[in-house]
Amino acid sequence: MTRSELIAELASANPHLTSRDVELIVSTIFDEVTAALARGERVELRGFGAFTIKQRDARTGRNPRTGEPVAVDEKVVPFFKAGKELRERVNQRAARPR
Helix, strand or coil, X not given: CCHHHHHHHHHHHCCCCCHHHHHHHHHHHXXXXXXXXXXXXXXXXXXXXXXXXXXXXXXXEECCCCCCEEEECCEEEEEEEECHHHHHXXXXXHHCCC
């Protein structure tokens, strides 16, 4: 699902809100999650999962085309761990016969 599909879905499920209002709500939520991660904070959405950041150490990688060693700097990357309820719902769907 893309961001625009999410906005359209939420707008149709909430006819009392305009598409512009729903777009503002979705953008605000995403901006706040991004800002919290940028500050190094953990963001937990109960039943959905938790966003954290992880430190990746510097390492020597390889250029896939030439095979030459390449220095890869240390970096911080976002990490998502699915919550129990989300995992269970996904696994229920996967277990159903098609």
